[in-house]
Amino acid sequence: MTEATTPDAQGSAQTPSAPRRAAKTLAEKVWRDHVVKQGEGAGDAAQPDLLYIDLHLVHEVTSPQAFEGLRLAGRPLRRPDLTIATEDHNTPTLAIDKPIADLTSRTQIQTLRNNCKEFGVRLHSLGDAEQGIVHVVGPQLGLTQPGMTVVCGDSHTSTHGAVGALAFGIGTSEVEHVMATQTLPLKPFKTMAVNVEGTLRPGVSSKDIILAIIAKIGTGGGQGYVLEYRGSAIRALSMDARMTICNMSIEAGARAGMIAPDETTFEFLKGRPHAPAGADWDAAVEYWKSLATEGDAEFDAEVFLDANRLEPFVTWGTNPGQGVSLNDAVPSPESFGDENAKAAAERALAYMDLEAGTPMKDIRVDTVFLGSCTNSRIEDLRAAADIIRGREKDPNVRMMVVPGSARVRLEAEAEGLDQVFLDFGAEWRFAGCSMCLGMNPDQLEPGERCASTSNRNFEGRQGKGGRTHLVSPVVAAATAVRGTLSSPSDLEPAASASTSASNVA
Amino acid sequence: MEKFSTHTGIGVPLRQSNVDTDQIIPAVYLKRITRTGFEDALFASWRKNPEFILNQEPFNAGSVLVAGADFGTGSSREHAVWALKDYGFKAVLSSRFADIFRGNSGKQGLVAAEVAQDDIELIWKVLEHAPGTEVTVDLVAKMVTAGSVVAPFQIDDYTRWRLLEGLDDIGLTLRDEPAITAFEATRPSFKPTTLPAKS
Numbered sequence: 108m109t110e111a112t113t114p115d116a117q118g119s120a121q122t123p124s125a126p127r128r129a130a131k132t133l134a135e136k137v138w139r140d141h142v143v144k145q146g147e148g149a150g151d152a153a154q155p156d157l158l159y160i161d162l163h164l165v166h167e168v169t170s171p172q173a174f175e176g177l178r179l180a181g182r183p184l185r186r187p188d189l190t191i192a193t194e195d196h197n198t199p200t201l202a203i204d205k206p207i208a209d210l211t212s213r214t215q216i217q218t219l220r221n222n223c224k225e226f227g228v229r230l231h232s233l234g235d236a237e238q239g240i241v242h243v244v245g246p247q248l249g250l251t252q253p254g255m256t257v258v259c260g261d262s263h264t265s266t267h268g269a270v271g272a273l274a275f276g277i278g279t280s281e282v283e284h285v286m287a288t289q290t291l292p293l294k295p296f297k298t299m300a301v302n303v304e305g306t307l308r309p310g311v312s313s314k315d316i317i318l319a320i321i322a323k324i325g326t327g328g329g330q331g332y333v334l335e336y337r338g339s340a341i342r343a344l345s346m347d348a349r350m351t352i353c354n355m356s357i358e359a360g361a362r363a364g365m366i367a368p369d370e371t372t373f374e375f376l377k378g379r380p381h382a383p384a385g386a387d388w389d390a391a392v393e394y395w396k397s398l399a400t401e402g403d404a405e406f407d408a409e410v411f412l413d414a415n416r417l418e419p420f421v422t423w424g425t426n427p428g429q430g431v432s433l434n435d436a437v438p439s440p441e442s443f444g445d446e447n448a449k450a451a452a453e454r455a456l457a458y459m460d461l462e463a464g465t466p467m468k469d470i471r472v473d474t475v476f477l478g479s480c481t482n483s484r485i486e487d488l489r490a491a492a493d494i495i496r497g498r499e500k501d502p503n504v505r506m507m508v509v510p511g512s513a514r515v516r517l518e519a520e521a522e523g524l525d526q527v528f529l530d531f532g533a534e535w536r537f538a539g540c541s542m543c544l545g546m547n548p549d550q551l552e553p554g555e556r557c558a559s560t561s562n563r564n565f566e567g568r569q570g571k572g573g574r575t576h577l578v579s580p581v582v583a584a585a586t587a588v589r590g591t592l593s594s595p596s597d598l599e600p601a602a603s604a605s606t607s608a609s610n611v612a
Numbered sequence: 613m614e615k616f617s618t619h620t621g622i623g624v625p626l627r628q629s630n631v632d633t634d635q636i637i638p639a640v641y642l643k644r645i646t647r648t649g650f651e652d653a654l655f656a657s658w659r660k661n662p663e664f665i666l667n668q669e670p671f672n673a674g675s676v677l678v679a680g681a682d683f684g685t686g687s688s689r690e691h692a693v694w695a696l697k698d699y700g701f702k703a704v705l706s707s708r709f710a711d712i713f714r715g716n717s718g719k720q721g722l723v724a725a726e727v728a729q730d731d732i733e734l735i736w737k738v739l740e741h742a743p744g745t746e747v748t749v750d751l752v753a754k755m756v757t758a759g760s761v762v763a764p765f766q767i768d769d770y771t772r773w774r775l776l777e778g779l780d781d782i783g784l785t786l787r788d789e790p791a792i793t794a795f796e797a798t799r800p801s802f803k804p805t806t807l808p809a810k811s
Contacts, residue, residue: 169688169690171645172647180782182782211643214645215644215645236811252803260690276712277715279691281715281719284782288789294770326630327685331711357712360682360711381805381806383802390800391802426630544687545640546639546642566657
């Protein structure tokens with residue numbers, strides 16, 4: 108791995124604002140095409156631009172106080188036709204036909220239903236075929252398209268950047284602002300090229316790319332930037348895989364992550380319910396093609412990752428930047444030069460109950476979680492199913508599979524994936540955010556250790572006292588077989604490998 | 613939003629980097645539908661430990677949090693800012709803030725003051741040596757003072773202006789309503805709408 112320039116380590120400018128220049132990168136072009144009113148001045152003294160928002164995604168957790176704000180001010184919701192809501196964070200993944208047991212969860216979901224009715228917002232409730240994690244539902248319906256601005260009161264909104272949209276998470280005050288005005292006052296983000304060249308080896312996936320990038324630039328390395336993922340390794344990825352990468356841009360501190368739209372993008376969108384059709388499709392594709400970053404474009408920063416040398420990646424600590432290759436060992440706090448990083452590593456190892464020097468593959472887990480807006484799409488489920496098919500689960504491991512949306516669940520069942528998971532001894536659940544953040548009953552017990560395909564290994568994230576190792580779907584599946592953190596290449600040949608889709612080709 | 617010009621209150625040294633919003637307020641407290649009353653939720657997990665800084669006098673009465681780098685990372689939950697404010701914090705000092713957290717702070721009148729790490733270390737020493745030392749955050753001069761330490765801080769000019777004036781963002785934007793309407797008229801027909809629903 109080589110590195111030309113990296114973002115300034117101290118992040119000296121408090122609000123990033125690039126000097127005005129002709130829009131040549133993907134992010135700058137999308138920004139340019141949404142400026143309602145350009146802010147006066149330049150640099151740090153500049154006023155923000157007023158940016159138009161094409162799509163506002165809403166869920167039950169970050170919206171109630173925003174709706175309440177509209178009501179108190181007597182303001183209407185300006186564009187219900189550019190707004191869509193779904194229930195995901197609080198929803199149970201079992202017995203979804205019964206009233207939600209937790210009273211506060213039930214109240215919050217009922218509040219969303221009441222608010223959507225009052226303000227005329229389209230809502231996909233629990234039990235609806237289009238319900239699911241907001242970041243799985245948007246692309247699935249074809250509502251997130253290249254060149255759009257997309258926001259949601261959720262930091263993983265960056266997911267939608269995979270189709271070439273400028274998509275970012277916002278706080279509840281901004282949710283209210285978008286509801287009232289369909290705009291946001293924002294200063295332009297800086298741009299960072301993340302170049303990933305080469306070919307991924309078998310068993311290495313897009314999750315490993317993004318975990319390696321975060322380990323490289325750190326949890327603050329992307330602060331103030333829109334990351335544009337580029338290079339041959341990115342171009343070769345499917346849309347589902349690209350979404351995994353863009354999803355975790357926020358874990359590097361970035362506002363958004365984007366990938367230039369190409370034939371893979373167009374193929375993914377064509378025919379989706381809200382994708383353009385007929386003459387509109389042709390006009391849209393022509394516009395989308397014009398958005399790609401130009402050859403002479405300059406980025407404010409640039410990083411490189413060699414895909415050829417990448418191995419399955421896993422986190423050992425309590426932030427997503429604390430990761431290593433699965434073949435490595437738990438690092439020693441002494442190996443961190445900076446005193447604060449050393450203290451953070453010591454604290455993380457104590458919380459994770461790990462000793463420096465322990466091979467990562469010797470770490471035994473209690474639970475495997477396959478789900479979340481990072482890795483719960485149909486390809487993630489297929490990849491995991493291909494690993495476990497014909498194999499036996501470690502009897503001491505509990506595996507929970509939570510599809511990202513009701514539609515993904517239906518699709519998986521049509522392919523028989525549910526039976527593969529059930530035969531293996533995994534739990535096959537209904538769609539939602541589930542154990543990624545444990546707002547519903549899906550939580551780790553104190554001290555439990557989990558290999559999770561989700562996005563955050565923060566203290567207590569998956570349940571108070573729970574310990575999280577972030578992994579890809581195939582590493583999660585291999586770990587469920589062996590009971591210790593494992594890559595697919597560690598597995599014995601499957602008993603009935605002939606049925607495995609991965610061996611058909 | 614209340615106007616903010618200067619604030620003086622007990623400084624709380626939080627010697628930790630990467631304080632993510634899951635630590636500031638765990639997800640279980642996000643089920644509430646109100647905008648206030650989150651003081652019990654602030655650092656809820658850590659406060660169960662009697663050694664935690666906010667469980668010690670006089671720090672429990674603090675109003676200026678002095679934290680390590682990368683404060684407020686992770687989830688976009690504005691509840692993190694509400695919890696800090698409801699507890700009584702008026703300002704947070706750190707050498708680097710996560711973007712969304714800093715934005716949320718600016719909307720809610722919590723000053724997120726970016727102070728160089730060397731100065732943060734000096735302020736930590738002052739606060740640990742003389743617990744109860746008051747820290748002054750002067751938004752007009754963009755300076756913080758803690759005992760003998762006087763240090764500049766950064767905050768973007770637009771946010772500073774809004775905080776000084778106590779201005780409401782939505783009201784400001786609605787002054788440009790005609791420009792928004794004009795922009796909407798140019799929106800290409802191929803762009804999607806959520807209504808009517810298609811499947």
